[in-house]
Amino acid sequence: MSHEVTSAAMFRYSAVTFDCPDPAELARFYGEALGLPVVFSTDDFVLLGQDGAAGLGFNRLADYRRPTWPDPSQEKQAHIELGVDDLDAAEARLIALGAVKPACQPAPDRWRVLLDPAGHPFCISTLV
Incomplete structure (x- = not known):
């Protein structure tokens, strides 16, 4: 069985996301701890990161x-x-x-x- 990897099958690590009750609060904590800015934000999701680097996301979960x-x-x-x-x-x-x-x-x-x-x-x- 061949395990040849083509450029179309390449993946890159992009982010890890944590479920939580308050994405803004958890993003504030990790943003200050790691010196990462918010790169995307909605009421239910916040992503911290820097250009060209993997990010850290926080997702609202109602029954967390x-x-x-x-x-x-x-x-x-x-x-x-x-x-x-x-x-x-x-x-x-x-x-x-x-x-x-x-x-x-x-x-x-x-x-x-x-x-x-x-x-x-x-x-x-x-x-x-």
Whole structure:
């Protein structure tokens, strides 16, 4: 079986989109944290990004239920890993922007787990 790839079949990574109850609020959080501007916005969807780079989207979901990590009753379906130079400084900045630090920290000397304003877990690490 041939797996030849033609230019018509090429794909490029364009964005990851998170469901949430308030796209504008979640876009504000990640936009400030990552220094990304809004490139598209409606009442129900906001896309952050920069020319030529993949973006980060936020989609309103009417019946959105926050992940309950580490409790598996409402699993996280995905999470973002953010590379930082200083764990303590990055954690403090993200908490000031609206993140929450859960009690469960599997390896706090290597990475920290935080929850964004919609409850999505994400990690910060000096290893990324």
